Amino acid sequence: MNIRVVARNAVRPSYLPVMTQKMRVRLIRGHNRERNSARAWAARHAEDMNAWGNAVDPVLWRESRDWAAAFAGSARSRLERLTAAGVNLGGGGGIELLYLMTRLIRPALALETGVAAGWSTAAILAAMRANDTGHLLSSDFPFFRLAAPERYIGYVVPDDLKQRWSLRIKGDRRNLEEFLLPDTRVDLVHYDSDKTRNGREFFLRRVRPHLTDRHVMVMDDIQDNLVFREYAERQPVFRVFEYEGKYIGATGAGLPALERRRHP
Numbered sequence: 646m647n648i649r650v651v652a653r654n655a656v657r658p659s660y661l662p663v664m665t666q667k668m669r670v671r672l673i674r675g676h677n678r679e680r681n682s683a684r685a686w687a688a689r690h691a692e693d694m695n696a697w698g699n700a701v702d703p704v705l706w707r708e709s710r711d712w713a714a715a716f717a718g719s720a721r722s723r724l725e726r727l728t729a730a731g732v733n734l735g736g737g738g739g740i741e742l743l744y745l746m747t748r749l750i751r752p753a754l755a756l757e758t759g760v761a762a763g764w765s766t767a768a769i770l771a772a773m774r775a776n777d778t779g780h781l782l783s784s785d786f787p788f789f790r791l792a793a794p795e796r797y798i799g800y801v802v803p804d805d806l807k808q809r810w811s812l813r814i815k816g817d818r819r820n821l822e823e824f825l826l827p828d829t830r831v832d833l834v835h836y837d838s839d840k841t842r843n844g845r846e847f848f849l850r851r852v853r854p855h856l857t858d859r860h861v862m863v864m865d866d867i868q869d870n871l872v873f874r875e876y877a878e879r880q881p882v883f884r885v886f887e888y889e890g891k892y893i894g895a896t897g898a899g900l901p902a903l904e905r906r907r908h909p
């Protein structure tokens with residue numbers, strides 16, 4: 646990490662509160678005792694994403710996987726240019742699941758936190774285009790280890806998908822104030838930003854009044870702490886999928902209806 650770049654980003658007044666919190670969390674990360682039990686719980690409940698997708702809707706699952714494979718090819722070649730210049734934005738995980746969820750739910754409004762290069766953003770927007778309906782609200786905070794990091798947010802999102810997209814980059818707490826107005830209702834949620842207990846709990850509290858009774862929530866990296874477990878065990882149904890050594894959780898009032906489509 647380039648300390649000078651981090652310091653330059655940190656002193657920008659609009660970024661300072663989020664940066665201070667992130668530094669604090671990084672310093673205490675080694676003491677996170679929840680991790681082992683969260684990972685063990687996720688591993689115990691994990692099921693095969695491919696089998697689940699196929700059982701719920703084999704035609705849409707095939708479409709989701711085909712889209713993800715084609716998109717990954719073009720996104721990787723765009724990112725190669727950045728990687729060669731020493732900029733690593735990270736990859737997307739489980740984008741075929743997000744595409745499938747968006748196709749199944751046909752959300753009027755979706756909300757995601759954590760954009761980075763924009764793999765998940767592209768998945769939701771591409772499925773919305775196939776649905777011919779929907780709008781996506783995305784909350785992010787620039788990667789503070791990069792110089793002028795704003796220019797990379799959503800780097801892999803194709804321009805022709807952006808008309809259904811609203812992006813805010815001031816951190817979840819401020820962004821959600823702008824997105825979640827009293828009458829805002831969200832059908833699909835993807836949480837992939839602040840992975841701390843504090844960040845996840847804040848989000849779940851903040852978003853709850855805005856969830857429709859058919860919503861589905863997808864949360865990444867649920868092995869980091871027990872927040873997803875605590876939340877999901879109070880929901881009618883939850884699912885856990887392993888993805889490249891990490892775990893993705895899905896739950897929400899709308900999940901049972903999706904699963905009723907399930908083939909034996």
Ligand SMILES: C[S@@+](CC[C@H](N)C(=O)[O-])C[C@H]1O[C@@H](n2cnc3c(N)ncnc32)[C@H](O)[C@@H]1O
Pocket residue numbers: 663735736737738758759760761762763764765766784785786787788789815816817818837838839840844
């Ligand atoms: C794992 S990446 C997201 C990957 C993305 N979903 C994809 O599929 O390409 C996490 C992102 O969340 C952002 N982030 C971290 N903490 C945040 C916060 N408090 N508010 C908003 N975004 C945050 C990071 O800067 C980064 O852009």
